[in-house]
Amino acid sequence: MPTPSLASLPIRRLTLRDLTACADLSEDRGWPREEHKWGLLLAAGKGYGIDDPDGGLVAACVVTEYGAREQPALAAVGMVLVAERHARRGVGRRLMRHIVSTMGTTPLTLHATAYGRPLYEELGFKVTGRAEMLRGRFVPTGDRAEIATRAATAEDLPSVVRLDEEVFGADRTHIVTRLPAFADQLRVAEEGGRIIGYAAAWPNMDTHVVGPLIARDTTTAEALLASLAARTDRPLRTDIDVRHEELLNWAKAHGLASVASNAVMTYGITELPGDWSRRFAPVTVAAA
DSSP: OOOOOOGOOOOEOOOGGGGHHHHHHHHHOOOOOOOHHHHHHHSSSOOOEEOTTTEEEEEEEEEEEEEOSSSSSEEEEEEEEGGGGTTSSHHHHHHHHHHHHHHHOEEEEEEEETTTTHHHHHHTTTTEEEEEEEEOOOOOOOOOOSEEEEEGGGGGHHHHHHHHHHHHHSSOHHOOOTTHHHSEEEEEEEEHHHHHEEEEEEEEEEEEEEEEEEESSHHHHHHHHHHHTTTTTTTTEEEEEEHHHHHHHHHHTTTTTTEEEEEEEEEEEOOOOOGGGEEEEEEGGGOO
């Protein structure tokens, strides 16, 4: 039988059963396998992929929707990958056009590398911001934090969900309520019995990724980040909105170094909803 052309291969929905194939695709492109992260994205979002007749996946991506199920307020596109053997043949463009068409009037956002940015610009995405990826071993100063933090409890979840929606600008209960099981640490910052910030640290290969990081102000964000760092022996990784220059400088002074930068892009809106001044880092750049 003749081999079907790439353009004729159907795009289908991925499920958790495809987790290993997704991780294999990551590895094929020289990315870490990140099975833990793929598991969250496939459970909380919608995966799309193209099967390779010879086995595995030709391409994959994940869309995570936020807000009302009937009419999402925002959808994040992430993990857009094409197998090396099928690269530069229009597969990524076809998959992204399918996503844009499928999502209709729902505004979209994504974090783009320099490699992927030209494709997204061709499809109508605009650069609306930038995030800086930091990595390294956190070096504490011994100074006592000005803001009290503690481990989150089940009783805190409703308050955390409310704060998150207020800051993020859309309901993401389906992500926040998965954090206690997904993350190794989930901590809240408190003042006068009121939660004023929260952050998680979740395992990714040999690091702990800090995200989300939601905080009333920079001092609160610093206290949360330091409290997470104090309870792990792994290097930290996080992606900080570059407008938070004070937090970036503080983190670099405490041992983290800039390793990459991504363009934050949107489609259908000129800026992201919510309060950026209290939104310091995403859960993962793959889910905004």
